[in-house]
Amino acid sequence: MAVAEKPLYYLSIHEAQQLIKDRQLSPVELTQAVLDRASAIDNKLHAYINLMADSAMSEARAAAAEIQAGHWRGAMHGIPIAVKDQLDVEGAPARIRQFTKGVGDATAVRKLRDAGAVIMGKLHMSSLPDAELPLPRNPWNTDHITGGSSTGSGAAVAGGLCLGSLGEDTAGSIRNPSAFCGLAGLKGTYGRVSRYGLAPLSWSLDHCGPMARVVEDLAHMLNTIAGYDPKDPTSSSTLVDDYTSALREDIKGIVVGVPRDYIDECAPRTDPVVLKLVGEAVEALKSLGARIEDVKVPTLRLATIANAVIYYNEFWAAHKNGAAEVLNTGAPQRRARIYLGLLTGSADYIQAQRIRSRCRAELAEVFGKVNCLALPNQAGPAPRVKDVGPIDTLFKHVVPEYHGPFNLTGLPTLSVPCGFSPNNLPIALQLVAKPFDEVTVLRAGYTYQQHMKWHERRPPI
Amino acid sequence: MNKLIAEHLMAVLKREGLQPRPGDLEQFSEIIELYVENLKQLHSVNLGADELAPVFRPEWTGK
Numbered sequence: 001m002a003v004a005e006k007p008l009y010y011l012s013i014h015e016a017q018q019l020i021k022d023r024q025l026s027p028v029e030l031t032q033a034v035l036d037r038a039s040a041i042d043n044k045l046h047a048y049i050n051l052m053a054d055s056a057m058s059e060a061r062a063a064a065a066e067i068q069a070g071h072w073r074g075a076m077h078g079i080p081i082a083v084k085d086q087l088d089v090e091g092a093p094a095r096i097r098q099f100t101k102g103v104g105d106a107t108a109v110r111k112l113r114d115a116g117a118v119i120m121g122k123l124h125m126s127s128l129p130d131a132e133l134p135l136p137r138n139p140w141n142t143d144h145i146t147g148g149s150s151t152g153s154g155a156a157v158a159g160g161l162c163l164g165s166l167g168e169d170t171a172g173s174i175r176n177p178s179a180f181c182g183l184a185g186l187k188g189t190y191g192r193v194s195r196y197g198l199a200p201l202s203w204s205l206d207h208c209g210p211m212a213r214v215v216e217d218l219a220h221m222l223n224t225i226a227g228y229d230p231k232d233p234t235s236s237s238t239l240v241d242d243y244t245s246a247l248r249e250d251i252k253g254i255v256v257g258v259p260r261d262y263i264d265e266c267a268p269r270t271d272p273v274v275l276k277l278v279g280e281a282v283e284a285l286k287s288l289g290a291r292i293e294d295v296k297v298p299t300l301r302l303a304t305i306a307n308a309v310i311y312y313n314e315f316w317a318a319h320k321n322g323a324a325e326v327l328n329t330g331a332p333q334r335r336a337r338i339y340l341g342l343l344t345g346s347a348d349y350i351q352a353q354r355i356r357s358r359c360r361a362e363l364a365e366v367f368g369k370v371n372c373l374a375l376p377n378q379a380g381p382a383p384r385v386k387d388v389g390p391i392d393t394l395f396k397h398v399v400p401e402y403h404g405p406f407n408l409t410g411l412p413t414l415s416v417p418c419g420f421s422p423n424n425l426p427i428a429l430q431l432v433a434k435p436f437d438e439v440t441v442l443r444a445g446y447t448y449q450q451h452m453k454w455h456e457r458r459p460p461i
Numbered sequence: 462m463n464k465l466i467a468e469h470l471m472a473v474l475k476r477e478g479l480q481p482r483p484g485d486l487e488q489f490s491e492i493i494e495l496y497v498e499n500l501k502q503l504h505s506v507n508l509g510a511d512e513l514a515p516v517f518r519p520e521w522t523g524k
Contacts (some may be wrong), residue, residue: 302506305499312496320477327482335482336489340496342473343466351503353513358506394492398499 008033009160010458013217016163017075020067027067027078031060031118034080038120038161041461044142046134047156049085050092052121056080059118066116075220075244077116082162083109084150085125086199087208092122094199098129098330099322106197107232108166108208108225115224120162123152126173126393127331135385138181139459140425144382147180148393149173153211154181158459164212164221170201171307172396172403174209175430178415180382182426182459184445185211186218189435190410191236193222194229202314204234205307205407214455215416215446219243222438238436246439247446252289254444257370258282262300265400271380274427277419278376281429281448285374288447295366295373299359300405306352306359307404308340308397313349316341332390340394360409367434372441374431376402377415381425406432414441417454426454462490466497 008030011019019025035053042048063078086094089109093102105113113119124136126149136155138144146154150167154177157165167174169187178185186209193208200206210221222243229235267275286292315337319326326334366373379401397404406413411432418429429448431441449455467486470493474481486493 299506302503305503308496309500309503323477323479327479327485332488335485336492339470339474339481339485339489339493342477343470343493343497344500348500348503350513351508354508354511355503355506357513358508358511391489391492395495398492398496 007160009037011163012214013075013079013163013212013220014214016079017077017220020078021072023067027060027063027118028057030078031056031080034120034160034162041159042161044137044461045139045155045159045161046136047123047152047159047161048082048121049095049124049128049133049152050122052092052119056118056120063116063118073116076112076224079117079164080120080162081112081117081164081166082120082123082153082156083166084153084168085122085128086168087166088197089119089122095128095130096125097199098325100199103197107194107229109197111225123156123165125149126151127333129329129331131331137385138382139461140182141423142461143384144425145180145385145388147177147382150177150211153177154183157181157183157211157213159461164210164217166225167209167211168198169207169209169407170205171311171407174207174211175377175403175413175415178211179377179428180426182417182454182457183211183213183415184215184218184449185209185415186222186438186442187406187413188222188226188438189236189412191234192412192436192438193225194232194235196229196231200318202311203318204314205311207407215414215442215449216244216247219247219442236436241439243438243442247443249443250289251285251444251447254290254372254440255370256282256285256290256292256444257295257366257373258292259297259300259373259375260294261296262400263375265301266379266402269379269399269401270376273421274376274378274380277427278374278429281418282374284452285444285448288451290444293370295370297359297362297366299355299362301400302355303359303405303408304400305398306355307408309344309348309352310356310408311397312337312341313344333393336391336394356408359405363409363411364434372431372433372444374429377428377430378402381421381423381427402430411435412438412441414445416445416449418452419454462486463494466493
């Protein structure tokens with residue numbers, strides 16, 4: 001679809017920034033279009049828990065004036081972005097914090113503000129203590145869930161209620177809603193994006209990252225939010241690439257590894273349509289010049305449970321001082337995590353860390369031979385709301401599946417749409433690279449997306 | 462819920478000065494039993510002399 005034919009709220013960040021830079025589109029006009037869209041359909045999607053319309057328009061007017069005066073700050077200037085509740089925003093601390101204070105703006109939010117982005121508001125996430133909040137609905141079919149825990153981010157980006165979102169991923173929480181809602185989502189390398197101002201679930205597994213409608217937009221957002229932050233002790237000082245300019249190099253000759261044994265391990269719990277479409281996506285990468293090789297990573301079969309053990313034990317430690325309150329007023333998922341963390345012994349936690357080390361060593365060897373891994377992102381299309389229980393996600397965390405291993409190993413991992421189920425729900429491919437090689441997964445995902453054009457479909461809402 | 466698991470959980474809750482929310486142990490019994498069962502798998506792998514390495518991010522400089 002040509003840019004001129006699109007509603008403004010469905011422009012990609014890349015398209016919008018070019019129009020804004022050329023002064024063919026005002027941030028005020030764009031922000032108003034997104035706010036109007038939210039007014040029109042968020043009563044069906046329930047993405048926002050705090051739509052900050054007044055401050056967003058004020059920021060948009062400031063951006064417009066600055067650009068009009070010849071001071072265009074860069075690609076994010078005047079772009080409407082919304083934020084998962086888990087990240088603090090000045091004046092709107094994370095509601096998921098039940099007993100700790102926010103920090104003002106999380107570093108990733110501050111970097112977006114410094115780049116001139118318009119902060120639209122806070123988005124719903126799984127397990128909020130406000131039980132009366134309605135669950136976000138999937139724009140592709142509002143009888144279905146968005147996936148979580150970045151629930152509102154999935155609904156908002158897919159529905160045109162913002163152009164991109166900051167999400168967070170501890171065991172798939174960026175990639176799962178990206179897959180279910182037909183978005184591009186990136187969990188960068190652990191340490192690539194600051195966690196400062198993120199309400200913790202698990203310190204060593206939490207990753208902040210971007211969600212958008214196209215891979216190119218992830219590159220724009222990552223260019224803005226990546227980098228060392230002295231406020232986050234695990235932030236990396238590794239140099240930040242220019243992710244957008246690296247996209248357009250072709251993928252001829254790159255080697256894509258397929259962890260076939262691990263996919264087989266997960267296959268009994270995976271919908272055949274996912275395996276079929278991911279297989280076709282791998283073939284498409286081959287047709288674009290990649291070489292495909294099967295690889296073995298034996299310890300992956302234990303990586304999901306190791307991820308869960310570390311997750312729940314660190315969750316318990318992070319919430320110990322407020323555990324009574326969580327047990328009294330917290331959502332079922334949070335209460336269950338407290339119980340599971342309490343049942344995890346020190347030997348279990350240490351064994352999980354040893355498995356993490358072994359898994360990383362095996363993957364390091366594999367990445368000596370291949371540039372990235374390709375595997376499914378989800379077990380099936382988004383389920384119906386009525387078929388999902390309050391703690392179903394936890395079952396996914398304790399049997400081999402596709403997300404946890406890459407939180408455990410901290411590797412950069414991209415979700416990119418690779419087709420649709422027979423009932424028109426999105427399915428996604430997952431691409432994984434070695435530490436700090438976000439460029440490779442973004443380039444492969446971008447090339448694939450430009451070839452297949454799944455991103456040009458729009459949800460029927 | 463498995464009696465041993467329930468007793469263990471109640472003991473650690475008591476140690477921490479906590480009480481389960483009424484109905485939680487029944488509601489969560491399936492996930493708790495599955496989790497405890499799968500914990501055993503963690504110890505099924507032979508890691509030989511592998512030690513706990515500070516490998517979370519090899520490039521980490523400790524800044």
